[in-house]
Amino acid sequence: MKTLNNLKTKNVPNWCPGCGDFGIWTAFKQAADKEGWDNSNTVITAGIGCHGHINNFVALSSFEGLHGRALPVASGIKIANPRLKVFVFTGDGDALSEGGNHFIHTARRNHDLTVILHDNAIYGLTTGQTSPRSPKGFISKSTPQGSFEEPLNPLALAITAGATFVARAYSGDIDYLADLMIEADKHKGFAFIDVLQPCVTFNSMYSHFFYQENTYQIEADFDATNKQAAFDKSLEWDLKKIPVGVFYNVDKPTYEEQIVQIDKVKVEKRDIASLYTKYS
């Protein structure tokens, strides 16, 4: 089993000091350590953005592809080898803007993936433009007059589209986030964690302080198997009233357990003679 230490790579994380991505990184390594996620059983995919740099800092096999396309790559990996744990690290620009179509369709198919959204409500890597998570009125380089658009609600969207595990955590709450990651991994199907991740450089609105002040843990008796209740809960977003926890958690067949099982490396020449009748 890998230890926290040997998940390190030769690269030192170069996120801005204080960036919420450090919390996600630490939580993931902690969970990996606890659960024994290593190169015998795990692969990660990442989008393009500050979040995507994570693949340079975790010594697990990884695929950092194109902006917005981490999900289809992950689905392809999982179909080819369902025994792999597949983690997807994506950003709000990556998953909800450029890759919005994949987000809803990957959820609806219930691919057995764990998807971690670095939700900083900003385009970090391109130096600060409004994202689909930025609130109405948000001022940034791309909306100097304030954004005119309602943000997307990634939890409601995931629930609506067909995700079977939907949760939220704040990136600073490392132990809880690590536990959620473990739970999401154990869940069979599309497991989605919206991580409230402060971008200390380009989004002063959603700071660590803001999330520390305004989040609360979902009630212990909340029924996470009820879609309507989950949807209602996901609409809550107000001062002191941002719920974190598991919103939705139901059992459904995963995409991978329904389809033909191919062997990841067994590639054989095939005899097609039996098909000729049709063409004769």
Added chain:
Amino acid sequence: MKTLNNLKTKNVPNWCPGCGDFGIWTAFKQAADKEGWDNSNTVITAGIGCHGHINNFVALSSFEGLHGRALPVASGIKIANPRLKVFVFTGDGDALSEGGNHFIHTARRNHDLTVILHDNAIYGLTTGQTSPRSPKGFISKSTPQGSFEEPLNPLALAITAGATFVARAYSGDIDYLADLMIEADKHKGFAFIDVLQPCVTFNSMYSHFFYQENTYQIEADFDATNKQAAFDKSLEWDLKKIPVGVFYNVDKPTYEEQIVQIDKVKVEKRDIASLYTKYS
């Protein structure tokens, strides 16, 4: 004002006899006739699919672009000339599969469009493949073993994403559909009508008979201003229990009324000297 007759073009509709698209076409012409939608005030955009052929059969200025891209073209038109009524005719493959990303983002921005989904739960023009609206287990050329995927719920998706008017009708109920189109047009903001449109050639499951038997009109006292209620209602889909009517209807500022108003044709050479200070 145009009459039903002079909205005709030189082309005779060539949908399959019995196709639900005839109903949509007729309802639209009826509404146009009643409301005076003509080339002085209206433009239509269409996707690629059987549905998209409609632009050849209605004598209104039209843009039939690429598969999946009717919505961004429509948004561009509306931004450039907010006085135009813009109708979007799209298919379930067009709007929910190829164009799924535009669907959620156009809804969330509340562009002032009327979007008519020819929802036949199939890819018609490409001769019958499973669509994101086809039910689980659906057998088609692309899923001969039955589809493994849960369908998308376009109403729930529209409500979640931020549409402000969300309704459903059966294409055979022409008068009602025409009335809905008029109401949707009058609505300020993203107005979406999911039209249950039988494809008599490739989808025998959702026939005219099926919809005639299984739809019911939403209760008169239903509160369409309540998002949660609308969402709950949109989840209903069962034998004898497919609601039609207005699910959601709220007032919010449209995208176009918030942004800078450009004049559609006023293009002027501009003096940039005032900007030089910044660069000096």
Added chain:
Amino acid sequence: MKPAFTFKIGGEAGFGIMAAGTTFAKVAMRSGYYVFDYSEYPSLIRGGHNVMQISVADEPVNSQYQTTNFLIALNQQTLDLHKNELIEGAGVLYDADQNIKVADIPDGVDIYAIPFTQVVKQAGGSYVMRNSVALAAALALLGANMQHLKDLIAEEFAGKEELIKINHEVCEAGAAFALEKYKSKNILSQKQNVVKQILVTGNDATALGAIAGGMTFTSIYPMTPTSNILHILAPFQEKFNFVYKQPEDEISAINMAIGASFAGARAMVATSGGGFCLMSEGYGLAGMTEIPIVIIEGMRGAPATGLPTWTEQGDLRFVLHAHQGEFPRIVLAAGNVEDAFNLALRAFNLADKYQTPVLILVDKYVCESHMSVVPFEYEDFKIDRGNFSVDKIVDYKRYEQSDTGVSTRTIPGISNYIIANSDEHDVFGFSDESSENRITQMNKRMKKLATCEETDMQEPKVFGSRDADISFISWGSNKGPILEALKSLPNANYLHLEWLNPFPSEFIGDFLKKAKRAINIECNYSGQMAGYIAEKTGFRFEEKNNFLKFDGRPFYPEEIVKLINNENTK
């Protein structure tokens, strides 16, 4: 003399024209003939004009012809559109129950009036069986072995005895009516020695090649002219143990395929130009991350939605240059169904060997035209996964330098640490923007193309004699019409280009330099191959030697022959 007998059936879209045509072709094939068919139809489910032409010959036949020897007209429009194709001695069969005007059929053409509906009714059949009457009557008049038609019906309706019986009766009635009223000709008579053949389209051949070649994953978003590949593959997933996935769009298609390939699968996608636009970002991603994938790109009339059900060869330059910057891409073009099978079969080995995308260009003409061929032979073919290891490798370097440019590939999940990174990366896969690393990795990747050129690239084939007066040069599906034209042009030969990248520039340059007169033939507006040859070899075609066509129709052998003969008599 035209080296084939050409049969045509036309009518309104949605009335089973293609099915009837294919049945005719199979009867001819089972009777010992070679056949080729070509169909035209609009981008509509119903309405519009559908037509299918079948060339039948004693020797292998490679294309359609402009003239028609026998026409079945299911409606007036068919007659109007095609009557002038009828040549001396031809026959035309039409529905006498309709008010069809036959007044201006050319002289010397036999006219067969058969009341389709009446015959069907009398035989106790239903309206939808009218095509069977027409087909049976035509076959009878051509002296065909009617047992083949009966067999085909029995195979189609296998298990439904009632349907078989009534269809057989309808056919018999049609044949009887025709023979009673008209004299039969001895044209399609049963041959003694029947070579076993199959009747396949380019799409069939591609799908079969992919199955034979060991494909384990494919994601295809439907798009004419390659949608049929998915229709052919989807039912056989369990039988052959592969996954077909219908994705939400083409972007997802190629990224899923890349993911699957990264995890060890043999992956393929198929699309047309519009979908390929959306794949173009993933195309280069595969190049950069060195992931093998096979891409089938089926060209059609363009730009934009264009002429969705018509043919063109306008995407040559696009696929050669799609995506920002440069990466090694192997680009091949299929000339006919046999090529389509062989290229699809072998593309997976090439992709694995060079760990990069292999793209096969086809077009509507080759994708959807049937040709009869002897069953595909690939005994010598072996799966070659290239430098691929499932061993545990310590200090593994995914992008290590090597003489060939190829490094050892492994897969996740077997304790190797493998990094794929779309950023420029070092030998491990970590992002590295230094000048030295950039140069090393670019050279490494591009080296693969040079290796492929030396090791795997095939010389183009020359058909016909080496020292001809006229040398045609072309690529893709023009192969068919050109080979047919050669039958009438003994002084011409043909250089067929299959490898487009890497490109056999030297061979081509030599050939062209030696050619007495070289003529470039292409189905696109500007002569893209002519430009490519000029760039690569320095040889420039004079304008009069560029035969171009861009109206969505393939070349006809007669057009090629006429162009040459007219010039010669000037």
Added chain:
Amino acid sequence: MKPAFTFKIGGEAGFGIMAAGTTFAKVAMRSGYYVFDYSEYPSLIRGGHNVMQISVADEPVNSQYQTTNFLIALNQQTLDLHKNELIEGAGVLYDADQNIKVADIPDGVDIYAIPFTQVVKQAGGSYVMRNSVALAAALALLGANMQHLKDLIAEEFAGKEELIKINHEVCEAGAAFALEKYKSKNILSQKQNVVKQILVTGNDATALGAIAGGMTFTSIYPMTPTSNILHILAPFQEKFNFVYKQPEDEISAINMAIGASFAGARAMVATSGGGFCLMSEGYGLAGMTEIPIVIIEGMRGAPATGLPTWTEQGDLRFVLHAHQGEFPRIVLAAGNVEDAFNLALRAFNLADKYQTPVLILVDKYVCESHMSVVPFEYEDFKIDRGNFSVDKIVDYKRYEQSDTGVSTRTIPGISNYIIANSDEHDVFGFSDESSENRITQMNKRMKKLATCEETDMQEPKVFGSRDADISFISWGSNKGPILEALKSLPNANYLHLEWLNPFPSEFIGDFLKKAKRAINIECNYSGQMAGYIAEKTGFRFEEKNNFLKFDGRPFYPEEIVKLINNENTK
């Protein structure tokens, strides 16, 4: 002798290197010098090495240089990486408060040790003002007019008197400390005659050109190196009455722009190669529906995510051939900020005139490098919307034939019936798949390119004497380094290509035929322009005459000079 003084400042990303460098450049410009700057930084928000070099000269200066005359090292890494660029008589200024090793600075270089933090503290400033100390010290040591620095600070913090005061004090302290300890040189002294100049990047110039040229709609999804265009434009929407829309992706960007243009707006998009992949389907849609749009394509290291913050010219062939089939596209490339302004300004007229996409190729080097130029002159420029009518037209035919290929365009909403259709269409816009119609419409569309070639295409410019021994030929941002190299190569001239499609083949062919020795210079792997020239003119560059670079760095004038000189002495 190097015709410029080169100043460099380097340190860790996120520490205001670019801001300090730009301030230095402005001081020089306001003192009457010409400046050019070039910066390098990784694709990270923090960490990694940032560096900016400013060339200062008495004459217009067009590029960076390999050698450095004055270096500010904010950290050890900067010294290590750049010390060898320092030439005899150069100076290096570093932070004496850090434990920086200066041991192996080359001989003959003046070393200035300034304790940044200490000076800041003593002046009562805060840690973030350390760059001000460095800058003030450097400017003082170079004999600059310190008032410019003070003015720039006052402008930056306008309205915040406290901040201005303390920054001024910090600067004064920095200058005083330096002058006390070291001797000042007379290098950046104030000139008497100061020509009014502005300091702009290619992105600035493009944005300004678009504003001046009447753009009314733009949708840009952020992507290096063109994101700054949106940052520049967004704040001025109300002032100049246009809309900037941030779309969900690049597909939406181009389709929105097409919709806006259809409705009458002047529309633009901007992206880089990866985003352009996603736009490539819309590119041809605009071509097919004959909708004017302007596309800015900013190249960077590729393929895939590649080298996002580095330069390359690898997308030439891609933009020339992107999209299935063929349609008329006008492709231009900007050589420097003045060209960027002029091309953006005029692109809208071209797009409207030919009712088709106009694409401007830029690259990271021109997009993000500042150059000082006299304010843009465009008095003679007039808006030309081409054949555009807002009258009511009876029996309107959107795609009517004409001699030029251009037909009358109108807009929806004014009672005209106008149909845009991505299918092949007839004169009205209705779908039409007939052969005759197809040929007519293809010829009509492509005719526009021929018209443009005759009417609007500009001859390429030759810099330097017509009969030189060496003729450089290149395109895009290489213009800068080549023009600088010419200053040291009196026997060389330079043919700069701005129009890439239509392409001035005849002019270029003539020029190359006459050239004693023609050398192609490009920042890409395979020499795409060389290939294009071979295709279009028949002229083929020998391998030794292809100067190619593909490591993400632009050419340096010294490299070009050295290549020539080394060869001459061989």
